[in-house]
Amino acid sequence: MFRRIGDPAAATVTIEIEGTLVKARPGDSVTAALLASGLDFCRHTPVSGTPRGPYCMMGVCFDCLVTIDGVGNRQGCLVPVAEGMKITLQKGKREIGQ
Amino acid sequence: MSDTADAIIIGGGIHGCSTALHLALRGLRPVLIEKDYAGRHASGVNAGGVRQLARHMAEIPLSARSMDLWERISDLVDDDCGFECHGQVLVAEDAAELEAMRERVAELTLHGFTHEELIDGAELRRLVPAVAETCPGGVVSRRDGAADPARTTQAFRRKAEALGARVFEGLKVEHVVREGRDFVVRAGEKTFRAPILVNAAGAWSGRIAAMLGEAVPVEAIAPMLMITSRVPAFIKPVVILRGRKLSFKQFPNGTVMIGGGYLGRVYPEENATVLDWRKLQQNARTVWDLFPIMREATIIRAWAGIESRMPDDIPVLGKSARHEGLYHQFGFSAHGFQLGPGTGAMMAELIVTGQTNTPIDGLGISRFLS
Amino acid sequence: MNAQVPAGGPARSTYDVIVIGAGPAGMAAATTAARAGLSTLVLDENTVPGGQVYRAATTSPLAGGTVLGADFAKGAALAGGLATSGAEVIQGATVWSLDRDLVVGVSRGGASRLLKAGRVILATGALERPFPIPGWTLPGVMSVGAAQTVLKASGLVPSGTIALAGQGPLLWLLAAQILRAGGTIRAILDTTPKANYLAALPYAAGFLASPYAFKGLALIREVRAKVRVIRGVNRLEACGTGALSSVRFEARGVTQTLALDGLFLHQGVVPHVNLAMAAGVEHRWDEVQHCFHPVLGAGGTTSVEGLLIAGDGAGIAGAEAAVERGRLAALVAVKALQPEASGLPVLAEVEAALARATRGRAFLDRLFEPQREYRIPTGDETIVCRCEEVTAGQIRQSIAVGATGPNQLKAYRRCGMGPCQGRLCGLTVTELMAEERGKTPEEIGYYRLRAPVKPVSLAEIASIPPDDAAVGAVVRG
Numbered sequence: 001m002f003r004r005i006g007d008p009a010a011a012t013v014t015i016e017i018e019g020t021l022v023k024a025r026p027g028d029s030v031t032a033a034l035l036a037s038g039l040d041f042c043r044h045t046p047v048s049g050t051p052r053g054p055y056c057m058m059g060v061c062f063d064c065l066v067t068i069d070g071v072g073n074r075q076g077c078l079v080p081v082a083e084g085m086k087i088t089l090q091k092g093k094r095e096i097g098q
Numbered sequence: 099m100s101d102t103a104d105a106i107i108i109g110g111g112i113h114g115c116s117t118a119l120h121l122a123l124r125g126l127r128p129v130l131i132e133k134d135y136a137g138r139h140a141s142g143v144n145a146g147g148v149r150q151l152a153r154h155m156a157e158i159p160l161s162a163r164s165m166d167l168w169e170r171i172s173d174l175v176d177d178d179c180g181f182e183c184h185g186q187v188l189v190a191e192d193a194a195e196l197e198a199m200r201e202r203v204a205e206l207t208l209h210g211f212t213h214e215e216l217i218d219g220a221e222l223r224r225l226v227p228a229v230a231e232t233c234p235g236g237v238v239s240r241r242d243g244a245a246d247p248a249r250t251t252q253a254f255r256r257k258a259e260a261l262g263a264r265v266f267e268g269l270k271v272e273h274v275v276r277e278g279r280d281f282v283v284r285a286g287e288k289t290f291r292a293p294i295l296v297n298a299a300g301a302w303s304g305r306i307a308a309m310l311g312e313a314v315p316v317e318a319i320a321p322m323l324m325i326t327s328r329v330p331a332f333i334k335p336v337v338i339l340r341g342r343k344l345s346f347k348q349f350p351n352g353t354v355m356i357g358g359g360y361l362g363r364v365y366p367e368e369n370a371t372v373l374d375w376r377k378l379q380q381n382a383r384t385v386w387d388l389f390p391i392m393r394e395a396t397i398i399r400a401w402a403g404i405e406s407r408m409p410d411d412i413p414v415l416g417k418s419a420r421h422e423g424l425y426h427q428f429g430f431s432a433h434g435f436q437l438g439p440g441t442g443a444m445m446a447e448l449i450v451t452g453q454t455n456t457p458i459d460g461l462g463i464s465r466f467l468s
Numbered sequence: 469m470n471a472q473v474p475a476g477g478p479a480r481s482t483y484d485v486i487v488i489g490a491g492p493a494g495m496a497a498a499t500t501a502a503r504a505g506l507s508t509l510v511l512d513e514n515t516v517p518g519g520q521v522y523r524a525a526t527t528s529p530l531a532g533g534t535v536l537g538a539d540f541a542k543g544a545a546l547a548g549g550l551a552t553s554g555a556e557v558i559q560g561a562t563v564w565s566l567d568r569d570l571v572v573g574v575s576r577g578g579a580s581r582l583l584k585a586g587r588v589i590l591a592t593g594a595l596e597r598p599f600p601i602p603g604w605t606l607p608g609v610m611s612v613g614a615a616q617t618v619l620k621a622s623g624l625v626p627s628g629t630i631a632l633a634g635q636g637p638l639l640w641l642l643a644a645q646i647l648r649a650g651g652t653i654r655a656i657l658d659t660t661p662k663a664n665y666l667a668a669l670p671y672a673a674g675f676l677a678s679p680y681a682f683k684g685l686a687l688i689r690e691v692r693a694k695v696r697v698i699r700g701v702n703r704l705e706a707c708g709t710g711a712l713s714s715v716r717f718e719a720r721g722v723t724q725t726l727a728l729d730g731l732f733l734h735q736g737v738v739p740h741v742n743l744a745m746a747a748g749v750e751h752r753w754d755e756v757q758h759c760f761h762p763v764l765g766a767g768g769t770t771s772v773e774g775l776l777i778a779g780d781g782a783g784i785a786g787a788e789a790a791v792e793r794g795r796l797a798a799l800v801a802v803k804a805l806q807p808e809a810s811g812l813p814v815l816a817e818v819e820a821a822l823a824r825a826t827r828g829r830a831f832l833d834r835l836f837e838p839q840r841e842y843r844i845p846t847g848d849e850t851i852v853c854r855c856e857e858v859t860a861g862q863i864r865q866s867i868a869v870g871a872t873g874p875n876q877l878k879a880y881r882r883c884g885m886g887p888c889q890g891r892l893c894g895l896t897v898t899e900l901m902a903e904e905r906g907k908t909p910e911e912i913g914y915y916r917l918r919a920p921v922k923p924v925s926l927a928e929i930a931s932i933p934p935d936d937a938a939v940g941a942v943v944r945g
Contacts, residue, residue, distance in 0.1 A: 001608065001730050002624040005649050006529040025622060027515070027527045032622040042607045042711075046328045046352070047857045051710050053607030055854075055892075057614035058520055059513055059922075060595050060740070062855060062887040063605075071578075073327060073396055073887075073923070077617075078562075080515045135872060142879065248879030252870060267872075327887065327923060351882070370748060372567045373919055375582055375932065382929035396923040398887055401916075 002035045015085040024081045031057065031064040031076035034087070043090040065090055100289040103129040103264070105449065106281060108271050108306055109298035110134075111141035112247070112435055113427050115254035115265075116442025117296055119175070122261035124450045129292065130255075130263060131285050133270035133302070134369065137251030140300055140405035141435065145323055145345055145357045146247045147336055148436045150213050151186045151239035152202075154412050156460040157437065158211055163456050164440025165213075165241055174439065177253035180246030182350070184334035187217075187225055188237040189388070195340050196235045203237060213239050228332050228391045244336050244347055247435055254438070271299075274309045276421060294449055296425045301366050301406045303414075303428035307463070311420055314429075314466040315409055320364035320371040320402035321357065321432045322378060326395040328352035337388075344384045354395065356385055359432055362402040371402040407431040408466075415441065415461040416448060425449060426463050477576060478583055479556055483509045485801050486572050486585035487555075488563050488743065491519020492787045493779025494591030495546040496794030501589075502555035504802040504809035509583070510550070511561040511574050517547045519593055519779075520613065521787045529623040535648045536620060537641070539683075539787075546791065565919030566590075566747040568772050573919060580928040587774050587801040590744055591794060594737035594780035597759070597838060598896050599634060600845050600852055600860070602705040604733065608712025612642045612734030625651040628729030631715055633657035633704055636736040636836045637684060643691040654726060656691070657701040657717055659735065659842060664835050671831035678828025679788065698724075702841065706731055735838040739781045742889060745917040748772055753910040756833045757784055758843060759895055760914055767800035768793060776800055784833075785826050792822035844900050852900065853893040855886020860900060867904045874898060874915045887923050890915040 004011070004025075011023040015030075017039050024033035031054045034041040042051040043065055054064035057077045064076040067088045076087070105121055107114045110132025121128045132138075148168050150161045172178045190196035203216045217225070218235045225238060259265055269285040274295070276282075281295040297306045304316030329352050336347040343358035360377040364370075378400060385392050408414060408429040418424035427445055430437060440456070448454045487498040490512035502508040510517075518525035522543020530536050531544065550557060558576060565573030565582075572583045596613045603609065612632060618624040625646060631654050632639055643653060668675075675681050691697070703718040707725075716725045738759035741751060750771040751760040761783040768776040778797040779790035795818045802809050845852065848861025858881045863871075866880040874890075874897050877883045883897060884890040890897070894915050902909045 001626060001628060002618060003627040004623055005535075005625055006623040010529060025529065027524065027529070028622045029515075032618045032624060035618060036622065036624055045857060047855075050605075050857075051607055052605060053711075054610065055605075055614060056596065056611050057617040058595065060888060060891045065887075071394070078513060078560075080560075135876070137876075137879075246879070248876065252876075252879075256870060324929075326926065372569070372748075373565070375565060375571075375573055375919075375929070379929055379932045379934075382926050385926060386930040393927050395926045396887075397920055397926055397929055398923045399885070399889070399918060400920060401918045 004036055013081050013083050015081050015087060017087045018089060026081070028081045029077045030066060030068060030079045030081055030085070030087055033081050034076065040089065100282065100291040101129065103127055103290060103292045105129070105294035105296060106131065106283050106290050106292045107296040107298055108283070109300055109303065110136035110255065110265065110267065111139065111298060111300050112137070112251045112254060112438035113430070113441055114296070114298035115251055115258055116438045117298060117427060117445045118263040118265070119254050119258035119261065120442045120446030121449065122258050122263045124446050126450070128263045129290055130258070130265045131269050131271055131283065131290065132265065132267045135267045136255040136265065137248050140403040141251045142248040143401060143403035144247045144435050145347065145355055146244045146435065147186065147345060147347070148181060148243045148245050149186050149239065149336065149433070150436070151237065151242055152188050152338065153433070155209065156412055159457045160437055160440050160444060162213070163444060164437050167439035167443065168245070168436070169241070171439065175253040175257040177249065179250040179253050181243060182245070183241060183243035185225065185238050185240045186242035186336040186338065187222065188338050188340055189222065189226070189229060189233050190236045191233055191339065191341055193234055199237050199340065213241065215240065225335055226333060226337055228389050229337070230388050230390065238335070242336065250438070271306065274306060276310070279423065281423065294423045294425070296427055296445065298427040300428060301404045303406055303426070307426065310418070310424060312418060312463055312467060314414065314463060316429055317407045318364050318366040319405050319407045319432065320362040321359050321405060322362045322373055322400060322402045323355060323357040324378060324381065324397050324400040325356070326354040326392070327398050329354060329395055332391055339384070342384045343381070344388065346385065346389070354392065356381060358384070364402070364404055366404055369404070371404060373400055373402060405430070405432050413461055414463045414466070415458050417462070419462070419464040419467055477579070478509060478558060478574070478581060480507070481581070482584040483507045484586045484805050485509070485589060485798070486511065486583060487589045487591060488566070488572070489519065489591035489593055489779070490514070490517035490550070490557065491521060491591060491593045491779060491790065492543070492546055493593070493790035493794035494519065494589070495550045496791040497589045497591060497778055497798040498555040498557070499549045499553040500795050500798035500813060501801055502553040504806050504812055506802060506806055508555040510555055510557040511563050511572070512557070512559050513562050515559050517550060517557065517559070518543045520617070522546065523617055524621040528620050530620065535645050537645070562922050563743060564922050564924045566743050567919070568748050570774050575924050575928055578925070578928065580924060580932050582932060586805050587776060589794070589797045589801065590775065590777045590781055591779045592740045592743055592781045594784060595740045595891060596734060597736050597738045598892050599733040599735050599842060600850050600896050601842065602847060602850050603707055603712070605851050605854055606706050606708050606712045608708065608729060609706045609731045609733065612639050612732045615732050616642045616645065619645055619649065625649045626730050626732070627651070629654045629727065630730035630732065631655045631657055631726060631728055632732045632734070633659065633701065633715065634734040635660040635838070636734055637680070637832065638737070639734045640684070640687050640691055642732070643695060644687050647691065647694055653695045654728065656695050656697045657704065657715070658697055658699045659701045659704065659839055660699070660836065661839050662700060664837055667837070668831050668835035671834060675828035675831030679825070680828050680832070704842070735842055736836055737780065737784055738895060739783060741781065742891060742917050742921045744770070744777060744781065745914065746919050746921050747775060749775060749777070751914070753908070754783065756837065758838060758899070768797040769800060785829055788825035789822055792818050792825055796822070843896065844903055845896070852896050853883045853886065855888050856882040858883040863897065863900055864904060867901060872905065873912055874901065877901070878915070884915050889917065889921060
């Protein structure tokens with residue numbers, strides 16, 4: 001739903017989204033990297049299990065919740081990407097203690 | 099022009115609403131006056147524990163009467179109030195605590211009460227699989243459970259209204275006087291008159307009692323609660339501790355409520371409370387220690403309801419020591435929710451028949467009047 | 469405990485001034501306070517200063533280019549001033565608690581601290597007004613602000629077939645930026661009712677004299693030359709199963725459908741009140757802007773002693789006004805805590821600059837007053853509370869059985885009880901309840917908000933360091 005403009009060589013950070021390696025720019029938020037990746041970016045709501053995508057990108061809607069390096073329910077739009085970061089999408093009700 | 103009723107109840111918490119309902123069931127036409135809205139304070143925002151477990155001896159008969167009503171709550175108020183009976187468990191954190199619990203259960207047995215049952219570590223882990231390995235046992239009260247407090251208070255209020263009680267919300271009582279046999283209550287633009295007055299005003303009941311010459315040491319307190327985001331079901335009973343403060347419970351929707359009676363600061367005249375995160379830190383620490391499964395859980399809300407507490411931590415109940423027709427029902431000291439249904443029934447019985455079969459010895463207001 | 473205070477956390481546990489938010493108001497406030505010699509801490513949730521309007525002001529891959537426009541460069545200047553002011557600035561810091569004793573609970577890198585301030589300046593800015601239409605929760609539907617955020621911070625341009633729907637300056641700005649970045653827009657669905665033009669007319673003189681007039685009109689011309697603009701859009705609806713596939717709407721009495729990959733919604737911004745409300749600041753309903761705003765005294769003082777509010781969180785007035793309001797709030801703090809400080813901005817000059825910056829607001833407020841049908845869903849199926857998935861119909865049912873205000877609705881339906889804490893539903897709920905119950909929004913009120921205003925992990929709460937100064941005696945300057 002988005003494409004990158006600017007210098008493609010600037011994407012120097014490698015992150016892993018659901019097992020797929022993806023290049024991102026330093027300064028990208030996790031959610032921005034997800035949107036740019038062309039991969040599935042939806043989570044499922046804990047209430048009804050319907051798919052949801054990011055909505056506000058400024059930390060208020062909580063629709064971009066992802067699991068980052070094993071820690072769940074993080075607001076992907078507020079977390080900057082870092083080399084080697086592993087992101088998994090929250091499908092279904094989130095388990096605790098993982 | 100004053101509005102005449104059979105009885106005036108001040109306070110739209112679970113207690114005021116329950117007494118209104120039970121008076122209406124006995125054919126009276128009460129008026130209930132609430133300064134905010136029914137269930138605005140402690141009654142609507144407490145932890146929802148329906149607990150006979152670990153009660154003061156003086157409250158046990160009343161608690162038992164209430165439990166009978168909780169078990170048929172739908173018949174009483176046409177709403178199940180979200181009541182679920184999965185027991186409440188008092189967890190011993192060490193052998194010394196377990197020993198104290200053994201003595202308590204033995205003493206209860208001597209008095210003829212059998213609702214508390216001592217359990218060993220195996221039974222504790224069967225009931226509460228997620229509890230820390232180090233806990234040696236505890237006490238269970240198997241008929242106990244939890245309900246939705248706001249829904250419960252609303253259900254009592256609605257049913258009372260359906261039976262002829264009149265509820266006035268947003269009216270603050272400014273003045274109460276005795277005129278002949280009647281009490282005259284001025285609230286906002288309105289004046290009410292009735293021969294019976296019930297003071298169920300919670301944290302604000304001290305003011306009402308003082309207006310009628312029965313000043314007693316009621317303290318306003320603000321017990322704090324926290325709730326987590328939804329997590330998979332892992333615990334059914336409500337868990338409480340004896341040494342450290344904790345009450346812990348998971349709702350059917352997966353969220354977990356953490357309480358235990360840590361107090362925030364309270365500004366009753368502003369309806370305001372301020373949370374004390376220093377104390378909530380201790381509360382969270384206790385959960386951390388006791389339930390390792392909760393260590394990654396997220397706190398999504400915290401709050402405090404405004405409640406009344408007496409110096410001896412048990413309520414003021416029954417007839418006034420000074421005025422015929424005046425009744426007190428306050429000071430539940432952060433454990434009055436379960437008592438609501440039964441106390442309302444007892445109060446209505448007392449008001450209408452002059453006596454009650456449920457012993458309330460030791461709970462009268464005279465204990466604070468010199 | 470797994471939580472350790474990460475490196476780069478606050479250097480102290482008490483400060484003269486804690487500024488929350490590093491948008492234009494926060495940057496200006498902190499710069500002024502720190503230059504006056506006050507120990508000043510800035511806590512900001514983003515990774516770099518700038519707030520929303522100047523997001524990534526110093527790091528944007530598009531900075532300096534033509535896409536974002538000339539005004540964007542002002543953000544870098546403010547950030548530069550802040551960097552040399554002597555203020556301690558902590559990015560990636562989420563403030564989750566603030567109370568009347570000016571104790572600030574802040575989370576950063578998985579650890580939380582309680583800090584104490586002599587004065588707190590809230591500069592939490594604005595958020596986009598909820599836009600509750602059928603299908604607004606579908607993946608593929610985002611806010612205009614969201615698209616602008618990823619454009620500024622990451623150089624991402626919407627691709628595929630997209631439309632923008634709604635109204636307001638930000639919508640036109642984004643449209644222009646997308647076009648300049650080489651993107652295409654299938655249509656702009658303008659929801660501004662005709663009546664708004666008439667209502668705004670009496671205020672046109674003030675607007676024409678404002679800095680916004682020329683730029684705004686030029687922007688609209690730029691966009692209209694390249695994009696089909698459909699005006700008077702009613703009954704807007706996002707359609708699709710599992711994801712957006714089209715948008716349906718009515719214009720001039722005709723129902724139309726456009727197949728889409730992306731739909732971006734916007735109908736103005738409203739003050740972000742959660743932290744202020746949780747601290748106990750008195751708020752009032754604004755009949756023109758259809759939102760709650762804090763009740764403020766001179767320089768942004770509030771009903772909570774020592775707590776000041778600056779920027780759009782004080783009421784929507786835009787970035788240039790935010791800078792001046794930030795300075796004014798800082799001057800109040802300086803006067804109280806460091807009255808002998810010199811070299812400060814001159815009060816009268818700041819006030820004059822504020823007056824200039826707010827000229828034309830009345831016109832914009834009326835021209836872009838959001839339509840009733842997009843503030844209060846007419847259908848029962850529309851989701852109001854996105855977190856708990858509560859529909860307008862369910863709210864109406866709850867009102868019918870006795871819910872009288874937003875706080876009771878929480879108990880009836882869990883409405884507003886999810887992690888966003890009412891940010892995406894609060895205003896809708898207030899107005900919907902007011903309509904159903906025949907009351908004013910002021911009488912209905914808002915959710916009672918509490919800390920944590922953003923979720924915080926149990927581990928963090930359990931590990932708050934015991935030596936934080938927030939404990940014990942409360943001292944005010």
